[in-house]
Amino acid sequence: MTIKEFQTNSLVETRELGKKIGTSLTAGTILALTGDLGSGKTSFVQGLARGLGVPDEYYITSPTYTLINEYPGRCPLFHVDLYRLEGPDDAEEIGLSEILCSDGVVAIEWAERLSGETLGEHIAIDFEILDDESRKICVSVHE
Ligand SMILES: Nc1ncnc2c1ncn2[C@@H]1O[C@H](COP(=O)(O)OP(=O)(O)O)[C@@H](O)[C@H]1O
Ligand SMILES: [Mg+2]
Incomplete structure (x- = not known):
């Protein structure tokens, strides 16, 4: 397991890190984002989307109520937020397993x-x- 640590000192820097990582990701990659509310997960995905070539007119917000948003990029980007997930059955219902083996x-x-x-x-x-x-x-x- 390789571990790399970064420190960002602004929202913009977190977006930039996301963009950099998004630029080099290949289709089918799964990113598991963890951390407290307000720690920067959504901000990171905003940059990630730009790195994946999602056009600027798509503003990325946390899909808190829909649980999953899909954006068109170099490959599809699925943005999932499980904050309101009730249980494993719910994960099944929102179609997570299909997405996890998709080439987005x-x-x-x-x-x-x-x-x-x-x-x-x-x-x-x-x-x-x-x-x-x-x-x-x-x-x-x-x-
Ligand atoms: N270095 C930083 N990286 C990301 N967000 C930051 C940073 N410093 C302050 N913030 C603020 O923290 C909040 C992060 O929110 P958000 O990305 O929605 O977090 P999460 O999705 O983890 O709940 C925003 O209000 C943002 O302005
Ligand atoms: Mg969020």
């Missing part, structure tokens, strides 16, 4: 609500609030 990039907020088994091979990105403007972002690869 899947970015899942509150991925701690899923088992490692459900996720399969993935990149984990953990967000930690250091202070008002700073975040520690820890990237690890799980094969």
